[in-house]
Amino acid sequence: MEEIKGIIDFMIEVEKLKSIERQTKPVGLDRYENSAEHSWHVCLSALLLKDFANEPVDV
Numbered sequence: 093m094e095e096i097k098g099i100i101d102f103m104i105e106v107e108k109l110k111s112i113e114r115q116t117k118p119v120g121l122d123r124y125e126n127s128a129e130h131s132w133h134v135c136l137s138a139l140l141l142k143d144f145a146n147e148p149v150d151v
Contacts, residue, residue, distance in 0.1 A: 106131075 109128035118125050142149040 106128070109131055110126050112127040113124050114127060114130055116125055116130070117123060118129070138149065138151055142151055
């Protein structure tokens with residue numbers, strides 16, 4: 093039960109990333125991205141490119 097609480101607490105904390113505006117505009121858009129969008133792109137990139145790394149990548 094404690095593990096589930098930790099996961100839910102983490103999800104609540106990560107939700108706050110949506111309110112943090114970054115200084116970068118996404119390609120093709122006239123607005124700034126938020127930290128949640130940026131984090132999502134970094135995670136997706138890591139998942140898609142891990143097999144091409146010279147060293148093992150633990151995702």
